[in-house]
Amino acid sequence: NAGVTQTPKFQVLKTGQSMTLQCAQDMNHEYMSWYRQDPGMGLRLIHYSVGAGITDQGEVPNGYNVSRSTTEDFPLRLLSAAPSQTSVYFCASRAPSYGYTFGSGTRLTVV
Amino acid sequence: AQKVTQAQTEISVVEKEDVTLDCVYETRDTTYYLFWYKQPPSGELVFLIRRNSFDEQNEISGRYSWNFQKSTSSFNFTITASQVVDSAVYFCGWGNTPLVFGKGTRLSVIA
Numbered sequence: 001n002a003g004v005t006q007t008p009k010f011q012v013l014k015t016g017q018s019m020t021l022q023c024a025q026d027m028n029h030e031y032m033s034w035y036r037q038d039p040g041m042g043l044r045l046i047h048y049s050v051g052a053g054i055t056d057q058g059e060v061p062n063g064y065n066v067s068r069s070t071t072e073d074f075p076l077r078l079l080s081a082a083p084s085q086t087s088v089y090f091c092a093s094r095a096p097s098y099g100y101t102f103g104s105g106t107r108l109t110v111v
Numbered sequence: 112a113q114k115v116t117q118a119q120t121e122i123s124v125v126e127k128e129d130v131t132l133d134c135v136y137e138t139r140d141t142t143y144y145l146f147w148y149k150q151p152p153s154g155e156l157v158f159l160i161r162r163n164s165f166d167e168q169n170e171i172s173g174r175y176s177w178n179f180q181k182s183t184s185s186f187n188f189t190i191t192a193s194q195v196v197d198s199a200v201y202f203c204g205w206g207n208t209p210l211v212f213g214k215g216t217r218l219s220v221i222a
Contacts (some may be wrong), residue, residue: 031208040120042214043156043202050208058209090156092210099146100210102156 002026006091006103013081013110021076021106023091029101031094032074036060036087037105043090049074081110114138115205117213124193125221132188132216134203140164145179145186146204150215156202162186193220 007022025032033048035058045058047066055066063085065077074093078085088107092100114137124130136145147159160170162179170177174191190197200215 033209035212040214042117043212045209045211048209056209059211088154092156094208094210099148099158099161101158102148104155 004091004093004101004103006089006106008106009104010107011109013078013108015081015083015110017081019078019081021078021089021091021108023074023076023103024072025074025093025101026072027093027095027101028071029093029095030071031100032068033058033092033094033100034064034066034074034076035090035092036085037090038087046076046089078108083110086110115203115211115213117201117203117216119216120214121217121219123219123221126195127192129189129191130193130218130220132190132201132203132218134186134188134213136184136186136203136205138184138205143205144207144210146210147177147186147188148202148204148212150200150202152199159188190218193218195220195222 004025030051034046035043037043044060049055049068052071086109088105090105091103094100116135143164145162149157167179176189178187198220200217202212202215204210204212
């Protein structure tokens with residue numbers, strides 16, 4: 001049982017490049033979310049999903065896309081990276097009667 | 112819109128002091144959950160507690176205790192006899208799916 005696995009752990013992108021942050025969980029959780037963490041801003045919700053095929057926007061969705069084709073995977077796509085997207089990204093999943101379990105994070109730098 | 116406020120940005124205490132971290136939330140919902148997470152210097156997010164809106168009983172877990180008061184929309188977290196290992200950023204969260212966080216309180220415990 002690996003929990004929530006995020007890859008990569010570190011990434012440097014050039015402005016305008018696209019990439020996908022991977023998130024996978026092996027706990028059969030229906031609920032998954034993506035957050036970004038910036039200094040002084042706490043954890044802000046980007047997108048979330050309540051099950052396969054169902055996604056919705058959070059507080060800061062612009063510049064990001066998500067899809068949920070399986071229960072296990074919830075990838076986050078940066079369409080055209082911008083320096084403002086430099087951040088630490090966390091993926092999380094939740095069981096119905098428990099709190100969210102977070103991945104270890106992806107530190108992204110856009111230059 | 113739901114909102115979580117952690118008014119204390121940073122707190123510094125001397126080891127063995129008690130410390131309370133404040134959390135105030137705004138919601139019109141009658142059913143909701145409240146959470147606390149810990150983020151130590153290593154960066155991972157550690158689940159501490161989940162409380163539902165119908166359960167106002169205080170909870171104690173070792174040196175940690177939580178005081179939930181619906182009348183004041185507060186869910187405060189107290190660490191008794193603080194230790195250096197308690198140094199971390201603590202996040203209060205509201206909701207279920209999705210989960211919305213406050214901006215966090217950085218606690219420094221000095222030996």
